[in-house]
Amino acid sequence: MSEPLGIALIGCGTVGTGVARLLLEQAERLAARAGRPLVLRHIIVRNPHKERPLPWPQERYTSDLSVALKDPEVQLAVEVVGGVEWAREADLKVLAAGKDLVTANKALLALHGAEVFDAARKHHRSVAFEASVAGGVPIIAALTQSLAANQIRSIQGILNGTCNFILTSMYEQGVSYAAALAEAQRLGYAEADPTLDVDGTDAAHKLAILAQIAFGFTVPVESIERRGIAQIEDVDIKYARELGYQIKLLAESWLHDNQVAMHVSPVLLRLLAPLALVRGAYNAVHVVGDAVGDTLYYGKGAGQMPTASSVVADIIDMAVGRAQRTFNTLRLWSNNGAHFQLRPPGTVRSRFYLRVLVEDQPGVLADVAQVLARHHISIASVIQHEVPDEHEGERVQMVILTHTALTGQFRAAASEINQLRCVMAPSVFYPVAD
Ligand SMILES: NC(=O)c1ccc[n+]([C@@H]2O[C@H](COP(=O)([O-])OP(=O)(O)OC[C@H]3O[C@@H](n4cnc5c(N)ncnc54)[C@H](OP(=O)(O)O)[C@@H]3O)[C@@H](O)[C@H]2O)c1
Numbered sequence: 001m002s003e004p005l006g007i008a009l010i011g012c013g014t015v016g017t018g019v020a021r022l023l024l025e026q027a028e029r030l031a032a033r034a035g036r037p038l039v040l041r042h043i044i045v046r047n048p049h050k051e052r053p054l055p056w057p058q059e060r061y062t063s064d065l066s067v068a069l070k071d072p073e074v075q076l077a078v079e080v081v082g083g084v085e086w087a088r089e090a091d092l093k094v095l096a097a098g099k100d101l102v103t104a105n106k107a108l109l110a111l112h113g114a115e116v117f118d119a120a121r122k123h124h125r126s127v128a129f130e131a132s133v134a135g136g137v138p139i140i141a142a143l144t145q146s147l148a149a150n151q152i153r154s155i156q157g158i159l160n161g162t163c164n165f166i167l168t169s170m171y172e173q174g175v176s177y178a179a180a181l182a183e184a185q186r187l188g189y190a191e192a193d194p195t196l197d198v199d200g201t202d203a204a205h206k207l208a209i210l211a212q213i214a215f216g217f218t219v220p221v222e223s224i225e226r227r228g229i230a231q232i233e234d235v236d237i238k239y240a241r242e243l244g245y246q247i248k249l250l251a252e253s254w255l256h257d258n259q260v261a262m263h264v265s266p267v268l269l270r271l272l273a274p275l276a277l278v279r280g281a282y283n284a285v286h287v288v289g290d291a292v293g294d295t296l297y298y299g300k301g302a303g304q305m306p307t308a309s310s311v312v313a314d315i316i317d318m319a320v321g322r323a324q325r326t327f328n329t330l331r332l333w334s335n336n337g338a339h340f341q342l343r344p345p346g347t348v349r350s351r352f353y354l355r356v357l358v359e360d361q362p363g364v365l366a367d368v369a370q371v372l373a374r375h376h377i378s379i380a381s382v383i384q385h386e387v388p389d390e391h392e393g394e395r396v397q398m399v400i401l402t403h404t405a406l407t408g409q410f411r412a413a414a415s416e417i418n419q420l421r422c423v424m425a426p427s428v429f430y431p432v433a434d
Helices: 014-025 027-034 065-070 085-096 106-122 139-146 161-173 177-186 201-215 234-242 304-320 322-330 364-374 407-419
Strands: 005-010 038-044 076-079 100-103 152-158 245-256 259-270 282-289 293-300 349-359 379-383 395-402 428-433
Touching (some): 005 085, 014 027, 100 304, 106 201, 161 234, 161 282, 201 259, 234 245, 234 395, 245 428, 349 364, 349 407, 364 407
Parallel strands (some): 005 076
Antiparallel strands (some): 282 293, 379 395
16 A cells, blocks of 8 residues: 555534544545545644544644644645635645645635635645535536536536525425524524525535636626525515425526626526425535536535545545646636636526515506516516405505516616506516526
8 A cells, every 4th residue: 555645634623523533433444445544643723622522632633733734744734614814824824835735615715716726736736625515415526527528508506505494494384584594593504693605605605616617717706696595585485386486596607608607596496397306405516518418416515424525535536646637637716718708697588587566456467567568578477366355455466477588677677667656565586497
C-alpha cells in the first residue's frame, strides 16, 4: 500500500463529526478504496474544550490552525466550518501552505470561488467540493465526470431540504407556512434563524456552483433572481392542487440562445413530474444534457452522514489522484468558459399562475383579462368559486393560469392589474413549469 494521506479536519460540528467518524471508524474500508491509509492528524475547532462524541483524545482538539499547516505529513485539509470570512482565510492559508482542500462550504464557493480556485492554481493544489451542493447526492461528480460528453441544456433542482420539508407539509397536511416552519425547526430540519434557507439564498449559492460547472459561467450570486417561500400562502397550495400542480422551490438554470437563464423561485410543477414527487427534506436535481437527455439525481441533501459521505468521497478522490486531474482539466472559476451571458429575467418565457383578490362584481374578470390581453398574455384556465349567498357582492379569489408569456410583460401586467379599482390586494403569481 502507498504512503498514508495525512488529513487536517477544520471544523468538527455536524458534518465534521460525521467525517471524523468515517475516518476513525471505517479506516480499513477507506484505505482499501483509496489504496492508502487516510490518517486524521489534526482536528481544529473553535472551542477545544467542548466534549465531542468521537474516539479522539480531548487534548488533541485545538483551535490553532497553524500547527496543522506546518505539519509536513498533512497533505490535505477538510474545511467544514461554515460561515464565509474565517473559512475563506483558513482555505487560502491551507492552499498557500501547499495542501489540497476539500470543502462543503457552498456560501464560500458561490461568493469567493474565483479567489479560492485562483489560489489553488497558483500553489499547484486542488479543491474538491462534492458536499457543497445537495449534501449526499453526487451531483458534482455527475456534472464534472459522468456527463462530461454533454453540453448541459438545463438544471432544475430542489436544493434546499428545509424549504422542501415545509412545502411538503403545507401540501400534504394543509398547514400554514408558520406551522410547517415550526415543525421543521422542532425536527432539526430548519435552523433557529432560517432566513438563508427560506429566502432562497442557500439555493442560489448552490445554483451558482452548478452553473459554474455546467456552463463555465461565473455569476455574481446577487444577480441570480430569487424568491423564497415565506410568502407562500396555503390558499395558493390549494389552488395549485386544484389545477393539478404542486408548488416547489426550484433552483433553475438553462441554456437558451447562448444565454443562461437562472433563478430561484417557487414554481408550480405538475403533480406527477419527477421533482413534484420529492418529499420532505430530500433533494433532487434534474439535468438535461444534449447527448444523454434527461437524468435525475436524488437523495439526502443535508445531515451528518449523508454530507460526510460526499466529503469522504472527495478525500478518497484526492488520495487516488482523481480529484487533482478533474480540478486541472475543468479550470473552474477561470473565465475559461465564459462565452455565455446571463439572460435578462424579463426575457424568459414561462406560463404563470396568477391569483387576484377582487370585488365580487360583474365585469371584473373582463377587466383583468383586458390588461393581460394588452400585454399579449392569453389565459389558459380560470378558477373562481361561487361565493355563498350571504357573502355575495363582497370579495372573491380569481385564479388564472396563463399560456406562455414573457416574464417582463407578465410582471408589467400584474402591476397594472394591482392598480385596477376592483382589485383588493396585491396579486400573487408564480411561474408554472410544463
Ligand atoms: N449541516 C449539513 O447538513 C451540511 C450539508 C451540506 C453542507 N454543509 C456545509 O458544511 C459546513 C459545516 O456545516 P456544519 O453544519 O457542520 O456546521 P456546524 O455544525 O456549525 O460546525 C462548524 C464547526 O466549525 C468550527 N468553527 C467555527 N468557527 C471556527 C473558527 N473560527 N475556528 C475554528 N473552528 C471553527 C466549530 O467549532 P466548535 O464546535 O468549537 O463550535 C464547529 O466544529 C458549512 O459550510 C455548511 O454550509 C452542511
